Amino acid sequence: MAAAVSGVAGGGGRSLVLAIDQSTQGTKALLFDAEGNFVEKASRPHEQYVSEAGWVEHDAEEIMTNVLACARDVCKKAGVASGEVRAVGISNQRETCLAWDRATREPLAHAIVWQCGRAKGICDQMASREGVAERVGRLSGMALSPYFSAAKLAWLLRNVPEVAAARDAGTLCLGTIDSWLVFKLTEEHAFATEPSNACRTQLLNIREGAWSRALCDDFGVPIAALPEVRCSDSVFGHTTMGGLFAEPVPICGVLGDSQAALAAQNCLAPGDTKATYGTGSSVMMQTGAELKQSKSGLVSSIAWDFGGERSYVLEGNLNYTGATISWLKDQMGLIESPAEVEGIIASANPADRAYFVPAFTGLGAPWWDTEATGLLTGVTRTTGRAEMVRACAESIPYQIADVLDALRADTGLEVGELRADGGVTANAYLMQFQADMAGADVVVSSLNELSAAGAAFVAGRSAGLYEGNAIYEKVSRRAFKPSMDAEAVAAKRAGWHRALKQATTH
Numbered sequence: 001m002a003a004a005v006s007g008v009a010g011g012g013g014r015s016l017v018l019a020i021d022q023s024t025q026g027t028k029a030l031l032f033d034a035e036g037n038f039v040e041k042a043s044r045p046h047e048q049y050v051s052e053a054g055w056v057e058h059d060a061e062e063i064m065t066n067v068l069a070c071a072r073d074v075c076k077k078a079g080v081a082s083g084e085v086r087a088v089g090i091s092n093q094r095e096t097c098l099a100w101d102r103a104t105r106e107p108l109a110h111a112i113v114w115q116c117g118r119a120k121g122i123c124d125q126m127a128s129r130e131g132v133a134e135r136v137g138r139l140s141g142m143a144l145s146p147y148f149s150a151a152k153l154a155w156l157l158r159n160v161p162e163v164a165a166a167r168d169a170g171t172l173c174l175g176t177i178d179s180w181l182v183f184k185l186t187e188e189h190a191f192a193t194e195p196s197n198a199c200r201t202q203l204l205n206i207r208e209g210a211w212s213r214a215l216c217d218d219f220g221v222p223i224a225a226l227p228e229v230r231c232s233d234s235v236f237g238h239t240t241m242g243g244l245f246a247e248p249v250p251i252c253g254v255l256g257d258s259q260a261a262l263a264a265q266n267c268l269a270p271g272d273t274k275a276t277y278g279t280g281s282s283v284m285m286q287t288g289a290e291l292k293q294s295k296s297g298l299v300s301s302i303a304w305d306f307g308g309e310r311s312y313v314l315e316g317n318l319n320y321t322g323a324t325i326s327w328l329k330d331q332m333g334l335i336e337s338p339a340e341v342e343g344i345i346a347s348a349n350p351a352d353r354a355y356f357v358p359a360f361t362g363l364g365a366p367w368w369d370t371e372a373t374g375l376l377t378g379v380t381r382t383t384g385r386a387e388m389v390r391a392c393a394e395s396i397p398y399q400i401a402d403v404l405d406a407l408r409a410d411t412g413l414e415v416g417e418l419r420a421d422g423g424v425t426a427n428a429y430l431m432q433f434q435a436d437m438a439g440a441d442v443v444v445s446s447l448n449e450l451s452a453a454g455a456a457f458v459a460g461r462s463a464g465l466y467e468g469n470a471i472y473e474k475v476s477r478r479a480f481k482p483s484m485d486a487e488a489v490a491a492k493r494a495g496w497h498r499a500l501k502q503a504t505t506h
Contacts, residue, residue: 014084017460018074018241018249020067021452022092022177023257024113024279025326027063029070030452031078031085032460036470038447042073049110054361055118057110060098063177064184068242075244082246088185088239089253089459091260091451092177094200097149099156099163100180102171102191108162111177112152115280115319117361119151120370122158122219126151132218139215141199141206141291141300143368147317148202149176150219157220172225176201178254179227186237187248194232195302195310196259204229206300207291209310232304233462253459258282259303260454262313265419265445266472273407273415275400276451277422280364281321283403285411287312296406297366304458314410316365316403320358321396322424327360328392334385341393342427348386353378355499356391358399366406367504375503378495396424397434398496404438417441421450428480436484437493446476 015034020027026045033039044066049057075085095114100107112118123146127133133144142148153174156163166172173183179193198204198211203221205212209229216223230236232255238248255263258276262284265274270288275281284301291300291312303311320327325341328334335341355378357363362370376391404415418440425431425444435442447453453471460466 013081015086015465016080016084017087017089017456017463017465018071018085019089019091019452019456019459020071020181021257021449021455022063022067022090022181023451024093024096024115027066027070028449028452029067029074030449030456031074031080032453032456032471034465036466036474038474040074040078041449042070042077044070053118056113056116058096058113060100060107060111060180064181067181067185068244071241072244085245085249086465087253087459087463088249088251089455090178090181090251091255091257091455092181092197094176094197094256094258095147095149097152097174097176097201098180099153099160099166100173101166102173105184105189108166109156109160112156114147115361116152117146117370119146119155122146122151122154126218136202136215136218139205139212140202141293142202143299145368146370147364148200150202150215150221153201153221154219167222167225172222173227174221174225175227178256182236182251182254185239185241186251187239188237190237191227192230192236193227194230194234194254195305196232196256197254198229199302200256206302209302209305231306231308233306233458235462250463251459252462253455255304255455255458257451258284258315259313260452260458261421261450262286262303262454263457264450264454264471265421266469267419271411271413271415272419273404273417274419274421277321277396277420277424279321279323279326281318281396281400282315283318283400283407284313284315285407285413285415287314287411292411294406294410296409297368298403298406298410299365314407316406318399318403319362319364320360321399322422324358324392324395325424328389334389338423341389342429344386345390345393345429348390349382352382352387353380353495354383354387354391355496356388356395357499357503358392358395359503363504365403367500369504369506371505372503375499377499377502393427393430394433397430397437398493400434401437401493404440415440417443420444421448423448431480432483435480435482436489439482439489441482442480444478444480446478
């Protein structure tokens with residue numbers, strides 16, 4: 001841009017909200033206007049560091065660079081003038097965490113991604129100590145697992161000398177991606193997070209909304225190295241986006257990506273349910289002010305805290321949904337683009353009985369089997385490329401249907417409508433298959449980037465630009481209704497569950 005754009009109130013002809021969505025595969029920046037209309041988008045991918053052991057990492061500095069680049073790109077594409085950006089919101093991949101030095105403002109190691117199971121040994125050691133697993137579940141709302149941030153942070157403290165040295169020096173910062181971005185972006189160098197992200201670390205007392213000293217002691221994580229927990233719609237600080245804005249603009253809305261999508265889908269009443277189809281998937285039901293504990297393999301989380309009013313959710317997290325499609329392209333070479341999948345499935349033999357279980361790094365909810373491995377089963381002479389692609393793609397709605405069954409069992413609520421978002425929702429075959437397997441209407445938003453939309457909604461409301469859910473009201477939707485014969489649905493799901501039984505270890 002030739003000149004910086006200013007965030008000073010009253011400048012410019014439009015009032016815009018800039019939403020940063022920092023996800024597993026990359027970063028997006030979206031602009032929305034004061035009426036809730038989508039204006040423009042820019043995106044950039046970042047490197048996925050995967051070791052031979054299957055450890056998954058991101059370069060936090062690369063992520064930060066991409067955030068600034070995407071903000072500049074989207075403002076340039078939209079022709080943003082001085083003073084038009086009034087607020088910034090952030091949504092982010094959850095559970096991914098890192099350590100950095102408060103003095104140097106630099107990372108001490110790569111960020112450990114939510115998919116990474118390297119901390120399994122730490123969880124196993126903790127589970128062997130009497131009462132620890134029960135205490136972790138009771139206080140955090142989540143079963144002891146390397147999926148969450150706490151064990152990953154413990155791994156960093158045990159295995160990276162620079163992290164231990166910063167702890168000893170009193171300059172260590174430990175946090176999730178939101179706290180890293182807020183720290184780096186704000187003029188105040190604010191070290192802060194909010195409840196939807198903090199609860200996913202497994203270090204937060206989910207009932208009190210504050211860091212738990214007992215949990216920190218169990219994991220060996222110094223509570224002094226954790227960020228301040230603020231309301232989700234707080235003013236976290238002010239940013240020029242690396243000099244993009246002539247005057248600092250408030251960052252006044254932060255949510256984990258799944259909770260941001262929940263807000264954008266207007267899931268505000270108990271029983272409202274959404275599924276985000278990203279690299280993995282979050283299937284989430286709003287439970288309101290009531291914290292519900294799962295008996296079916298789900299986790300309790302905080303949806304958000306708006307102005308001191310906390311809402312809860314029940315959630316099932318799946319490690320590999322959209323990432324399975326990426327695996328077909330990048331590792332297997334069976335497709336050149338995700339856009340091909342629907343057409344390839346149309347050519348598959350309808351009688352083929354192949355199933356695929358995408359347990360690349362174990363299975364998440366509702367099975368929680370870290371030792372499970374991926375499995376292609378039911379292969380016959382009719383199984384070829386198209387049939388394998390279909391089996392891999394259909395694993396996505398099968399997994400989500402299982403989570404919906406668990407939500408029904410835990411709450412006694414009927415899920416008659418599933419609000420869906422994310423890249424996979426562009427595949428009409430899979431959305432219809434989802435409706436059939438789930439026995440529920442699947443309502444697909446015309447806007448894929450609902451995590452960013454949720455962040456924009458929160459920031460815009462905090463800044464006084466929005467009344468009600470303005471962005472939700474502007475988005476169109478398409479509904480898929482169950483149409484498959486009940487006997488056929490039962491047979492297909494029984495086949496899926498037989499495949500699961502072969503893949504799991506318990």
